[in-house]
Amino acid sequence: MPAKKSLAMLLSSILMLGSTQLMAAPSASMLADTCAGCHGTDGSSMGPAIPNIAGMSAEYFNTVMKEYAEDERYSTIMGRIARGYTKEEIALMADHFAGLKYMSTNQKLDAAKVAAGGDLYEKNCGKCHDEMGALADDDSGILASQWLPYLQYSMEDFQADKRAMPKKMKKKVEKLSAAEIEALLQFFASQK
Amino acid sequence: MKQIKRRDFIKIAGATAAVSAFGFPGIAAAAGKKQVVIVGGGTGGATAAKYIRRADPSVEVTLIEPNEHYYTCYLSNEVLGGARSMDSIKFGYDGLRKHGVTVVHDMATGIDAAAKKVTTKGGKTFSYDRCIVAPGISFKDNIAGYDMAAHEIMPHAWKAGPQTALLRKQLEAMPDGGTVLIAPPPNPFRCPPGPYERACQISIYLQANKPKSKVLILDAKDKFSKMGLFTQAFERHHKGTIEWVAAKDTGGGIKSVDAKAGTATTGSGDVHKAAVTNIIPAQQAGAIAITAGLTDESGWCPVDHKTFESTIHKGIHVIGDAAIQAPLPKSGYAANSEAKVTAAAVVDLVNGREPGTPSWVNTCYSIVAPDDGISVAMVYNFVDGKVAKVKGSGGLTSMDSSPAERAREVQYAYSWFNNITNDAFGG
Numbered sequence: 001m002p003a004k005k006s007l008a009m010l011l012s013s014i015l016m017l018g019s020t021q022l023m024a025a026p027s028a029s030m031l032a033d034t035c036a037g038c039h040g041t042d043g044s045s046m047g048p049a050i051p052n053i054a055g056m057s058a059e060y061f062n063t064v065m066k067e068y069a070e071d072e073r074y075s076t077i078m079g080r081i082a083r084g085y086t087k088e089e090i091a092l093m094a095d096h097f098a099g100l101k102y103m104s105t106n107q108k109l110d111a112a113k114v115a116a117g118g119d120l121y122e123k124n125c126g127k128c129h130d131e132m133g134a135l136a137d138d139d140s141g142i143l144a145s146q147w148l149p150y151l152q153y154s155m156e157d158f159q160a161d162k163r164a165m166p167k168k169m170k171k172k173v174e175k176l177s178a179a180e181i182e183a184l185l186q187f188f189a190s191q192k
Numbered sequence: 193m194k195q196i197k198r199r200d201f202i203k204i205a206g207a208t209a210a211v212s213a214f215g216f217p218g219i220a221a222a223a224g225k226k227q228v229v230i231v232g233g234g235t236g237g238a239t240a241a242k243y244i245r246r247a248d249p250s251v252e253v254t255l256i257e258p259n260e261h262y263y264t265c266y267l268s269n270e271v272l273g274g275a276r277s278m279d280s281i282k283f284g285y286d287g288l289r290k291h292g293v294t295v296v297h298d299m300a301t302g303i304d305a306a307a308k309k310v311t312t313k314g315g316k317t318f319s320y321d322r323c324i325v326a327p328g329i330s331f332k333d334n335i336a337g338y339d340m341a342a343h344e345i346m347p348h349a350w351k352a353g354p355q356t357a358l359l360r361k362q363l364e365a366m367p368d369g370g371t372v373l374i375a376p377p378p379n380p381f382r383c384p385p386g387p388y389e390r391a392c393q394i395s396i397y398l399q400a401n402k403p404k405s406k407v408l409i410l411d412a413k414d415k416f417s418k419m420g421l422f423t424q425a426f427e428r429h430h431k432g433t434i435e436w437v438a439a440k441d442t443g444g445g446i447k448s449v450d451a452k453a454g455t456a457t458t459g460s461g462d463v464h465k466a467a468v469t470n471i472i473p474a475q476q477a478g479a480i481a482i483t484a485g486l487t488d489e490s491g492w493c494p495v496d497h498k499t500f501e502s503t504i505h506k507g508i509h510v511i512g513d514a515a516i517q518a519p520l521p522k523s524g525y526a527a528n529s530e531a532k533v534t535a536a537a538v539v540d541l542v543n544g545r546e547p548g549t550p551s552w553v554n555t556c557y558s559i560v561a562p563d564d565g566i567s568v569a570m571v572y573n574f575v576d577g578k579v580a581k582v583k584g585s586g587g588l589t590s591m592d593s594s595p596a597e598r599a600r601e602v603q604y605a606y607s608w609f610n611n612i613t614n615d616a617f618g619g
Contacts, residue, residue: 023574026551033243033532034553034571037525038604040611041618049600050607076589076600077555077569084553084571084585149603156596 028096031089044103049149055102057136061094064141074162098136104145104192117187120180124172133188144191151185226251226542229310229320231300231480233257235264235524236512237326238288238616239531240538245291247539254318255288256310258299262617263352265383266524267609270559271356272349273393274400278357283617290619303484305505322538325486325493325502326512326527327478329382332491334474335375335449342451346469349390350382362468363394368402370467373456374409375446376416380492381475382513382522384417385568388436389558390470392422395430396562408466409436410458412445412474417521418558418568420591425560446471477514484508492516497579499537499547500530509534519581520572526554528612550574557605565589565601 032043035053039045043054053061067073068082085093121132129135133143143151157163158173165173173181228244230237233255241255262283270276285295299313303323310318328351338346349359363372372394376387391407398405407430415438416422426434439445443459449471450457456464456471476482476491486493486502493510495502495517500509511534512527520526529552537547552572559565570586572579589601 024549026549026573027536030533030536030548030551034529034551036532036615037528037553037612038555038608041615045607046610046614048607048610049603050611076593076597076604077567080569080586081553081555081571084573084582089551147607153600 025086025089025092028092031085032093032096035093042100043097044100045105045147047105047107047147047149049147049153051146051150052102052105052142053097054100055136056097056142057139058091058094058098059139060136060141061097062090065090065094072164074157102134102136102142102145105147105189107148107189109148109186109190113183113186114190116180117183117185117190120176120184121187124176125184128166128168129188132191134191143188146189148185148189151189152182155181155185227318227320228253228322228324228538228542229318230255230324230326231303231310232326232328232478232512233259233262233285233288233295234326234328234512234527235262235612235616236527236531237324238262238283238285239528240324240326240511240535241288241293242291242616243532243535244539245293247535248543249292251539251542252294253292254294254296254320255285256296256298256300256312256318257285258297258313259353260284260297263356264524264609264613265350265352265386266612267559267605268349268352268356269386269390269393272360272363272390273396275393275396275559275562281352281356283613285617287617287619300480301483303480303486303505303508305484305508308507321507321542323508324534324538325481325484325508325510325514326531327480327514329475329513329522330477330479330482332474332476334378335446335471337449337451338471338473339451342449342471345451345454346449346456346471348472349470350386350472350475359468359470363397366402366405366467369404370402371406371408371464372398372468372470373446373464373466374407374470375456375472376409376411376413377472377474378412380518380522381472383524383556384521385422385556385558387411387472388416388418388422389560391434391436392425392430392558392560395433399430399433405433405467407434408464409434410442410445410456410464411437412439414438414440418566418588421566421589422558422560424591425564425566429561429564475513477510481510481514486510486514488516490516497577498550498574499541500534501537509538517579519570520552520579521554521556523554523556524612525556525608526552528616529553531616552579555608557601557608559602559605563595563602564598565603565605566598567601567604 039053045052065082068078130138158165230241241253264281301313302311347355347359349355446456447459448457477487477493488494493515495515500511502508511530513522533550540547555569557567566589568588571582
């Protein structure tokens with residue numbers, strides 16, 4: 001093959017490779033807006049069960065998506081979705097949702113359970129789930145005002161060892177009765 | 193502001209004369225404003241309207257839709273099953289008006305791609321810089337005798353609304369021991385799992401109210417969406433009620449009907465007289481897409497997947513079921529996702545920017561029993577100029593998933609419904 005031709009072929013293949021690789025990643029809003037069909041516009045879910053994802057810390061978002069993709073964290077569907085994105089794309093979405101306002105939910109709850117949960121919160125959960133579970137910067141999920149079925153599913157998964165609990169949480173959860181746990185979940189869901 | 197040629201100025205002035213109450217500022221606005229006209233107010237059209245306004249409130253968006261309410265096809269099968277009311281799948285356009293969208297209840301009858309104008313049945317003309325066409329589907333004449341009069345006797349219920357209500361009424365009126373015949377269409381068609389979810393939902397109603405009755409599916413295909421999971425559901429929840437028959441065993445499914453006689457005949461000549469007959473014809477793009485010359489020989493609209501701009505007529509984008517979007521499916525979620533890609537591209541284009549890289553998702557739930565939901569999901573990216581499935585992503589609910597997991601999927605389906613309808617129609 002003449003040197004000139006092979007050089008031209010090499011150059012064109014580099015250009016072709018370049019055009020694929022240089023294709024910019026989708027923008028953060030382009031990626032994040034695809035979530036809205038299930039998680040609600042701007043990550044604020046109308047419920048009843050799919051959680052709000054607006055306002056959660058970027059660290060938590062990145063960790064959770066990685067765990068979903070690697071099946072370290074149980075899901076019905078999120079593993080299938082999480083495997084569709086690169087680490088960089090997930091980081092773009094994480095920053096996007098971290099910057100969005102968390103909207104309060106309005107759900108029917110049991111006032112007596114909410115009150116009982118309030119009494120249990122400080123002693124059992126308050127050290128890590130700051131500000132009644134409303135603080136994103138504690139790098140756990142936002143529990144305050146989250147949809148109750150989602151909180152219940154999460155706790156079922158923790159208790160069934162489908163999802164790993166931090167050691168301190170495991171100790172606390174093991175000592176609580178089913179009624180106490182339900183009261184705590186109702187308490188978190190009731191926060192505005 | 194772009195240069196206005198004398199001839200264009202006359203057109204603009206002429207258009208503005210119709211709204212002369214706005215006087216001179218109206219002319220200035222018409223010349224300088226970026227105008228997008230959207231034809232069709234279903235999930236795709238409504239989402240596009242809202243997301244354009246969110247991205248750039250300086251773009252004037254006019255949505256042309258004949259009906260004052262939209263009934264979602266998704267979850268309309270639950271109306272047939274009895275778990276859901278017609279009102280729960282009904283959505284209006286006040287939410288879009290809150291986003292500054294001009295909603296015009298009229299029927300688009302023509303799109304002039306050269307003059308960049310949409311004309312309506314009501315005699316109005318709308319000029320645009322970019323047009324988005326989201327017309328949904330229309331029916332092909334693949335079943336002899338299935339004319340407009342037959343639609344009212346053997347409802348398709350494949351455009352939700354009065355047809356859904358009619359089919360439900362027929363189910364309520366049928367005697368116990370009767371058969372409900374469902375004739376699903378050949379590919380490609382709107383909502384590929386829909387006919388089989390419908391069979392499950394009708395079976396739920398029959399088992400509770402008319403337990404001696406049956407659902408007979410005479411398919412125009414030999415396989416279908418989520419087939420393993422549906423077959424499992426037929427066995428698990430609908431044994432003895434639902435029977436599915438492949439096209440190869442009937443000469444291709446139902447080929448003709450005699451609506452007045454109440455009969456439907458298969459390709460191999462078997463005549464079925466069911467208590468209720470649900471004919472779902474073969475499909476193509478909605479009528480306006482055909483009129484506007486946006487379809488190819490397949491009956492669907494070829495588009496550039498980066499922007500969903502028609503490859504036949506520049507300046508017109510086609511989204512939702514009408515577009516050739518495979519491997520994306522013809523689903524509500526895909527229409528919502530395509531609408532956002534297109535909205536972003538249109539906002540870039542009217543502002544003289546190169547559109548960015550697109551990204552899409554599809555998620556589709558089917559409710560096969562009151563506490564049993566199944567799903568299919570996929571993430572899509574843009575590879576070599578086309579929509580592509582992201583390798584390793586997506587897939588179906590596991591055949592082995594537990595009843596508790598299936599119950600969760602029902603709650604997720606309801607959440608998805610609330611969120612996607614609010615995303616498309618909410619204020």
